Amino acid sequence: DAKTTQPPSMDCAEGRAANLPCNHSTISGNEYVYWYRQIHSQGPQYIIHGLKNNETNEMASLIITEDRKSSTLILPHATLRDTAVYYCISILQGAQKLVFGQGTRLTINP
Protein backbone atom coordinates (compact mmCIF):
# COMPACT_ATOMS: atom_id res chain seq x y z
CA ASP A 1 0.00 0.00 0.00
CA ALA A 2 1.21 3.47 -0.88
CA LYS A 3 2.39 5.72 1.89
CA THR A 4 0.47 8.93 2.55
CA THR A 5 1.69 12.16 4.10
CA GLN A 6 -0.45 14.68 5.94
CA PRO A 7 0.26 17.86 7.87
CA PRO A 8 0.40 17.09 11.61
CA SER A 9 -2.10 19.74 12.59
CA MET A 10 -4.53 22.31 11.25
CA ASP A 11 -6.93 24.87 12.63
CA CYS A 12 -10.23 26.02 11.19
CA ALA A 13 -12.90 28.44 12.33
CA GLU A 14 -16.31 27.08 13.15
CA GLY A 15 -18.69 27.43 10.21
CA ARG A 16 -15.93 27.63 7.64
CA ALA A 17 -14.86 24.89 5.27
CA ALA A 18 -12.04 22.70 6.52
CA ASN A 19 -9.73 21.49 3.75
CA LEU A 20 -7.42 18.66 4.75
CA PRO A 21 -4.69 17.75 2.26
CA CYS A 22 -3.09 14.37 1.71
CA ASN A 23 -0.18 13.42 -0.52
CA HIS A 24 -0.03 9.92 -1.96
CA SER A 25 2.45 10.35 -4.80
CA THR A 26 3.26 6.62 -5.06
CA ILE A 27 -0.34 5.45 -5.23
CA SER A 28 -1.01 2.74 -7.79
CA GLY A 29 -3.90 2.68 -10.21
CA ASN A 30 -5.98 0.22 -8.23
CA GLU A 31 -5.51 1.78 -4.82
CA TYR A 32 -8.33 3.70 -3.22
CA VAL A 33 -8.03 6.71 -0.96
CA TYR A 34 -9.93 6.31 2.30
CA TRP A 35 -10.50 8.87 5.02
CA TYR A 36 -11.22 8.03 8.63
CA ARG A 37 -11.28 10.23 11.68
CA GLN A 38 -10.91 9.62 15.37
CA ILE A 39 -12.73 11.88 17.74
CA HIS A 40 -11.21 11.88 21.20
CA SER A 41 -11.89 8.68 23.16
CA GLN A 42 -13.87 7.09 20.33
CA GLY A 43 -13.01 4.49 17.72
CA PRO A 44 -12.01 5.53 14.19
CA GLN A 45 -14.96 6.55 12.06
CA TYR A 46 -15.23 6.04 8.32
CA ILE A 47 -15.80 9.26 6.39
CA ILE A 48 -15.46 8.74 2.66
CA HIS A 49 -13.41 7.04 -0.02
CA GLY A 50 -12.66 7.38 -3.72
CA LEU A 51 -10.61 6.03 -6.58
CA LYS A 52 -10.44 8.63 -9.35
CA ASN A 53 -13.56 10.73 -9.28
CA ASN A 54 -14.52 13.29 -6.72
CA GLU A 55 -16.93 11.97 -4.15
CA THR A 56 -19.46 13.56 -1.81
CA ASN A 57 -21.57 12.18 0.98
CA GLU A 58 -23.43 13.59 3.93
CA MET A 59 -20.25 14.05 5.90
CA ALA A 60 -17.69 15.40 3.45
CA SER A 61 -16.37 15.78 -0.06
CA LEU A 62 -13.25 14.17 -1.45
CA ILE A 63 -11.35 15.87 -4.24
CA ILE A 64 -8.71 13.72 -5.96
CA THR A 65 -6.29 15.35 -8.38
CA GLU A 66 -6.25 14.11 -11.95
CA ASP A 67 -2.83 12.49 -11.52
CA ARG A 68 -4.08 10.92 -8.24
CA LYS A 69 -0.96 12.01 -6.39
CA SER A 70 -2.89 14.00 -3.85
CA SER A 71 -6.36 14.55 -2.48
CA THR A 72 -8.26 16.94 -0.24
CA LEU A 73 -10.97 16.13 2.25
CA ILE A 74 -13.45 18.97 2.60
CA LEU A 75 -15.76 19.44 5.57
CA PRO A 76 -18.00 22.15 4.15
CA HIS A 77 -19.25 23.76 7.35
CA ALA A 78 -17.03 22.67 10.19
CA THR A 79 -18.48 22.44 13.68
CA LEU A 80 -16.80 22.00 17.04
CA ARG A 81 -17.73 18.31 16.88
CA ASP A 82 -15.46 17.91 13.86
CA THR A 83 -12.40 18.39 16.06
CA ALA A 84 -10.56 15.08 15.61
CA VAL A 85 -7.54 13.38 14.09
CA TYR A 86 -8.13 12.73 10.39
CA TYR A 87 -6.41 9.85 8.65
CA CYS A 88 -5.83 9.51 4.92
CA ILE A 89 -5.17 5.89 3.93
CA SER A 90 -4.42 4.47 0.49
CA ILE A 91 -5.34 0.83 0.12
CA LEU A 92 -6.11 -1.78 -2.49
CA GLN A 93 -9.79 -2.55 -2.80
CA GLY A 94 -10.26 -5.90 -1.16
CA ALA A 95 -7.24 -5.47 1.08
CA GLN A 96 -8.15 -5.87 4.68
CA LYS A 97 -5.45 -4.22 6.74
CA LEU A 98 -5.82 -0.51 7.38
CA VAL A 99 -2.46 1.19 7.90
CA PHE A 100 -2.88 4.30 10.01
CA GLY A 101 -0.26 7.03 9.96
CA GLN A 102 -0.05 9.98 12.32
CA GLY A 103 -2.94 11.78 10.65
CA THR A 104 -3.84 15.47 10.88
CA ARG A 105 -5.09 16.83 14.15
CA LEU A 106 -7.86 19.24 13.14
CA THR A 107 -9.01 21.76 15.70
CA ILE A 108 -12.19 23.70 15.04
CA ASN A 109 -12.16 27.01 16.88
CA PRO A 110 -15.29 28.89 17.98
Add this chain to the structure above:
Amino acid sequence: EAGVTQFPSHSVIEKGQTVTLRCDPISGHDNLYWYRRVMGKEIKFLLHFVKESKQDESGMPNNRFLAERTGGTYSTLKVQPAELEDSGVYFCASSQDRSVTQYFGPGTRLLVL
Protein backbone atom coordinates in the same frame (compact mmCIF):
# COMPACT_ATOMS: atom_id res chain seq x y z
CA GLU B 1 -28.90 -1.23 13.83
CA ALA B 2 -26.36 -1.68 16.60
CA GLY B 3 -22.78 -0.84 15.85
CA VAL B 4 -19.67 -2.68 16.92
CA THR B 5 -19.63 -3.12 20.67
CA GLN B 6 -16.69 -3.88 22.92
CA PHE B 7 -16.48 -5.03 26.50
CA PRO B 8 -15.18 -3.94 28.89
CA SER B 9 -14.71 -0.28 28.15
CA HIS B 10 -11.84 -0.09 30.64
CA SER B 11 -9.69 -2.68 32.36
CA VAL B 12 -6.98 -2.19 34.94
CA ILE B 13 -4.91 -5.25 35.79
CA GLU B 14 -1.56 -6.06 37.30
CA LYS B 15 1.38 -7.34 35.36
CA GLY B 16 1.19 -11.09 35.02
CA GLN B 17 -2.58 -11.29 35.16
CA THR B 18 -4.86 -12.36 32.34
CA VAL B 19 -7.38 -10.15 30.59
CA THR B 20 -9.99 -11.07 28.00
CA LEU B 21 -11.50 -8.46 25.72
CA ARG B 22 -14.69 -9.06 23.82
CA CYS B 23 -15.95 -7.67 20.55
CA ASP B 24 -19.41 -8.03 19.02
CA PRO B 25 -19.39 -7.05 15.36
CA ILE B 26 -22.24 -5.58 13.39
CA SER B 27 -24.75 -8.31 12.68
CA GLY B 28 -24.05 -10.01 9.37
CA HIS B 29 -20.46 -8.82 9.10
CA ASP B 30 -18.24 -11.79 8.38
CA ASN B 31 -15.02 -9.79 8.67
CA LEU B 32 -13.75 -8.86 12.11
CA TYR B 33 -10.52 -7.04 12.91
CA TRP B 34 -8.51 -6.19 15.98
CA TYR B 35 -6.29 -3.11 16.17
CA ARG B 36 -4.54 -1.41 19.03
CA ARG B 37 -2.90 1.86 19.88
CA VAL B 38 -0.23 1.76 22.52
CA MET B 39 0.86 4.97 24.23
CA GLY B 40 2.18 7.56 21.82
CA LYS B 41 2.07 5.24 18.84
CA GLU B 42 -0.10 4.88 15.78
CA ILE B 43 -3.07 2.55 15.51
CA LYS B 44 -1.73 -0.85 14.45
CA PHE B 45 -3.46 -3.83 12.90
CA LEU B 46 -3.40 -7.03 14.94
CA LEU B 47 -5.45 -9.59 13.06
CA HIS B 48 -8.37 -10.29 10.78
CA PHE B 49 -11.05 -12.98 10.96
CA VAL B 50 -13.30 -14.10 8.16
CA LYS B 51 -16.12 -15.81 9.98
CA GLU B 52 -14.33 -18.10 12.43
CA SER B 53 -11.08 -18.38 10.47
CA LYS B 54 -8.00 -16.27 11.01
CA GLN B 55 -7.24 -14.68 7.68
CA ASP B 56 -4.26 -12.59 8.71
CA GLU B 57 -2.62 -12.52 12.11
CA SER B 58 0.57 -10.83 11.02
CA GLY B 59 0.13 -8.00 13.49
CA MET B 60 -0.11 -10.10 16.64
CA PRO B 61 2.86 -9.00 18.77
CA ASN B 62 3.69 -12.33 20.42
CA ASN B 63 2.23 -15.58 21.71
CA ARG B 64 0.85 -13.93 24.83
CA PHE B 65 -2.02 -12.76 22.65
CA LEU B 66 -4.73 -15.21 21.63
CA ALA B 67 -7.73 -14.28 19.52
CA GLU B 68 -10.72 -16.47 18.94
CA ARG B 69 -13.99 -16.20 17.10
CA THR B 70 -15.90 -19.37 17.78
CA GLY B 71 -19.03 -19.70 15.68
CA GLY B 72 -18.10 -16.71 13.58
CA THR B 73 -19.97 -14.20 15.71
CA TYR B 74 -18.29 -12.40 18.57
CA SER B 75 -14.55 -12.48 19.13
CA THR B 76 -12.33 -12.48 22.19
CA LEU B 77 -8.76 -11.31 22.56
CA LYS B 78 -6.93 -12.73 25.54
CA VAL B 79 -3.67 -11.41 26.86
CA GLN B 80 -1.87 -13.88 29.12
CA PRO B 81 0.24 -12.92 30.98
CA ALA B 82 -0.16 -9.19 30.56
CA GLU B 83 2.94 -7.00 30.48
CA LEU B 84 3.30 -3.27 31.06
CA GLU B 85 3.81 -2.59 27.35
CA ASP B 86 0.41 -4.08 26.56
CA SER B 87 -1.27 -0.98 27.95
CA GLY B 88 -3.22 0.91 25.34
CA VAL B 89 -6.54 1.02 23.54
CA TYR B 90 -7.74 -2.07 21.74
CA PHE B 91 -10.17 -1.50 18.90
CA CYS B 92 -12.36 -3.97 17.12
CA ALA B 93 -13.84 -3.36 13.69
CA SER B 94 -16.08 -5.24 11.30
CA SER B 95 -16.93 -5.09 7.62
CA GLN B 96 -19.20 -6.72 5.10
CA ASP B 97 -17.83 -9.10 2.50
CA ARG B 98 -14.48 -7.78 1.30
CA SER B 99 -15.31 -4.13 1.69
CA VAL B 100 -12.50 -1.98 2.96
CA THR B 101 -15.00 0.14 4.83
CA GLN B 102 -14.53 -0.97 8.39
CA TYR B 103 -16.73 0.10 11.28
CA PHE B 104 -14.98 0.47 14.57
CA GLY B 105 -16.09 -0.05 18.12
CA PRO B 106 -15.35 2.42 20.91
CA GLY B 107 -12.34 0.48 22.10
CA THR B 108 -11.22 -1.11 25.36
CA ARG B 109 -8.74 0.89 27.39
CA LEU B 110 -6.29 -1.51 29.02
CA LEU B 111 -3.92 -0.41 31.73
CA VAL B 112 -1.36 -2.89 33.03
CA LEU B 113 0.24 -1.85 36.31
